[in-house]
Amino acid sequence: xxxxxxxxxxxxxxxxxxxxxxxxxxxxxxxxxxxxxxxxxxxxxxxxxxxxxxxxxxxxxxxxxxxxxxxxxxxxxxxxxxxxxxxxxxxxxxxxxxxxxxxxxxxxxxxxxxxxxxxxxxxxxxxxxxxxxxxxxxxxxxxxxxxxxxxxxxxxxxxxxxxxxxxxxxxxxxxxxxxxxxxxxxxxxxxxxxxxxxxxxxxxxxxxxxxxxxxxxxxxxxxxxxxxxxxxxxxxxxxxxxxxxxxxxxxxxxxxxxxxxxxxxxxxxxxxxxxxxxxxxxxxxxxxxxxxxxxxxxxxxxxxxxx
Ligand code: NCD
Numbered sequence: 001x002x003x004x005x006x007x008x009x010x011x012x013x014x015x016x017x018x019x020x021x022x023x024x025x026x027x028x029x030x031x032x033x034x035x036x037x038x039x040x041x042x043x044x045x046x047x048x049x050x051x052x053x054x055x056x057x058x059x060x061x062x063x064x065x066x067x068x069x070x071x072x073x074x075x076x077x078x079x080x081x082x083x084x085x086x087x088x089x090x091x092x093x094x095x096x097x098x099x100x101x102x103x104x105x106x107x108x109x110x111x112x113x114x115x116x117x118x119x120x121x122x123x124x125x126x127x128x129x130x131x132x133x134x135x136x137x138x139x140x141x142x143x144x145x146x147x148x149x150x151x152x153x154x155x156x157x158x159x160x161x162x163x164x165x166x167x168x169x170x171x172x173x174x175x176x177x178x179x180x181x182x183x184x185x186x187x188x189x190x191x192x193x194x195x196x197x198x199x200x201x202x203x204x205x206x207x208x209x210x211x212x213x214x215x216x217x218x219x220x221x222x223x224x225x226x227x228x229x230x231x232x233x234x235x236x237x238x239x240x241x242x243x244x245x246x247x248x249x250x251x252x253x254x255x256x257x258x259x260x261x262x263x264x265x266x267x268x269x270x271x272x273x274x275x276x277x278x279x280x281x282x283x284x285x286x287x288x289x290x291x292x293x294x295x296x297x298x299x300x301x302x303x304x305x306x307x
Pocket of ligand 1: 051123132162224225264
């Protein structure tokens with residue numbers, strides 16, 4: 001059974017195909033409004049979420065399907081000690097496809113091995129978040145018109161930010177991409193991502209703590225929240241939480257066609273004064289995310305022979 005746990009579970013050709021389907025849905029939503037009739041998506045969210053869960057649910061409704069949902073660990077049998085594998089086997093009896101978020105790295109893989117229906121990883125701890133990356137890729141494509149020849153700045157919590165890890169993995173597969181990794185010393189990209197993705201594929205990157213020093217080089221600036229829930233102590237979080245706050249002042253030397261992204265939720269990382277700047281793309285990412293999730297649900301249900 002095909003599941004999507006990591007963005008590299010999808011080939012570049014499949015990413016292109018998903019973006020094509022998403023664009024077709026945007027152009028002609030009526031064509032898709034009955035395709036998942038009588039099919040059910042189960043959203044199993046054992047960690048807080050607004051966008052991702054609602055986006056999956058809206059996606060399934062717009063395909064004409066239905067949704068059943070667990071929206072917190074405390075409200076499910078996980079609170080009684082049920083294993084992820086048992087939950088996945090149980091839910092396979094009720095639904096046609098699962099979207100799962102869990103605080104533990106690897107939880108979605110455990111679920112996928114036990115389930116008899118496709119599982120989509122909607123975020124596993126500080127590890128991966130492939131469907132946020134699908135939203136990010138469509139945003140880059142629609143804003144820039146191409147995926148290669150880009151200098152991508154990633155800024156903030158690059159250690160615990162799972163969206164960052166998935167985006168590096170995805171964009172490393174396109175031609176002539178460079179990364180500028182901007183973070184405090186303590187929140188740098190994990191060495192396994194640098195070694196296994198950037199160095200192995202000979203992708204140029206620099207690491208810096210100075211956002212203003214590099215902003216003029218960037219085609220994309222991907223801001224992220226400091227991931228409070230993954231810190232071992234509150235003091236470190238408080239010390240690092242406001243390391244980067246993007247303000248209009250800091251954008252003075254930025255390119256005219258810079259694309260400013262953020263997976264959201266934002267805390268303080270982007271001043272609301274930037275929201276009306278035409279370069280702000282973070283709410284476009286939210287919209288794009290729903291279309292890419294529609295495309296992914298369709299693809300996996302077709303491959304499973306469910307539709
Ligand atoms: C991200 C996540 O959950 O990893 N949010 C999202 O899904 N859009 C980023 C975050 O929580 O900071």
